[in-house]
Every structure is written in C-alpha cells, then in structure tokens.
Amino acid sequence: MALTREERETFLAEPHTAALAVDAGAGRAPLTVPVWYQYTPGGDVWILTGRDSRKNRLIGAAGRFALLVDRTEPTARYVSVEGPVVGTVPATAEHVREITSRYLPADRVDRFVDYSLAHHGEQVIVRMRPERWVSSDLGSLPDV
Numbered sequence: 001m002a003l004t005r006e007e008r009e010t011f012l013a014e015p016h017t018a019a020l021a022v023d024a025g026a027g028r029a030p031l032t033v034p035v036w037y038q039y040t041p042g043g044d045v046w047i048l049t050g051r052d053s054r055k056n057r058l059i060g061a062a063g064r065f066a067l068l069v070d071r072t073e074p075t076a077r078y079v080s081v082e083g084p085v086v087g088t089v090p091a092t093a094e095h096v097r098e099i100t101s102r103y104l105p106a107d108r109v110d111r112f113v114d115y116s117l118a119h120h121g122e123q124v125i126v127r128m129r130p131e132r133w134v135s136s137d138l139g140s141l142p143d144v
Contacts, residue, residue: 006041016069016070018034020033020047021065022062022065023058024058025061036102038098038102045081045127045128048095050121056088056126059085064128066080075137076139080133082130083132086129088125088126090123090124090125093117097109
C-alpha cells in the first residue's frame with residue numbers, strides 16, 4: 001500500500017542508510033552507492049560527499065539524483081525520492097557533526113568528526129529538492 005505524504009516524509013526523516021543512484025553516462029549503469037543523508041519533512045534532502053569524488057562529479061553532471069531507503073522490520077517499507085540538485089556548498093564541521101550524530105552513538109561522534117575532518121579531504125553538501133516519490137508498506141512478511 002502506498003504511503004501518505006506524511007508517512008513517507010516521516011519515514012525518510014528517520015536515520016536509514018540510503019542507496020544513492022545517479023546517471024553514470026552512456027553505456028554505464030547508474031552509480032549506486034550507500035550514503036548517509038539528512039532530511040526534515042517538507043524540506044530538501046542533503047548528503048555529504050567528497051568535493052572531488054566521482055559521486056559529486058556525476059551528480060554535478062546529471063543535475064539530479066535519487067535516494068532509496070528501506071527496512072524489513074517490523075514491516076517491509078520503502079521510500080524512493082528523486083529530484084533536482086538545488087545547491088552545493090562547502091561542508092562545515094557543523095555539517096559533519098550533524099550527519100554523524102544522526103547515525104552514530106553519541107560516544108563515537110567526536111572521534112568520527114575529528115577523523116573525517118582530518119582524513120576525508122574537502123567535502124561538500126549537495127541539496128536535492130524532492131520532486132518524485134515512490135513508496136510502499138508491504139505489510140508484515142510471512143514466516144517462510
């Protein structure tokens with residue numbers, strides 16, 4: 001069953017790991033990689049990535065990307081969102097802390113942020129405006 005707007009936005013706002021997909025050019029399948037993301041219902045989705053990464057170059061060339069998040073418990077549910085890039089800005093330490101805090105336990109955040117800032121090179125925030133949504137809750141899966 002398709003999710004309501006409120007259900008899909010609430011689900012997307014939860015800290016799932018997303019599969020990012022972006023056009024990789026002629027003769028290639030889309031680049032599809034796991035990413036951390038940030039989303040507040042009604043707003044833009046953003047990801048953090050290396051400024052010089054292949055992912056960032058492909059997103060820049062395509063001008064859009066898609067994210068898919070899912071879960072299997074307590075029910076099989078997914079949300080896919082696709083839309084245009086609406087901005088790319090240099091990432092700050094605050095951005096790195098915000099997204100890290102979403103995914104890691106509090107006692108690991110400072111160490112990860114320090115490591116990321118020291119070893120991941122220049123990073124950027126890429127914002128996407130959700131334009132097309134596909135979602136479903138498939139209900140409880142039967143025991144097999």
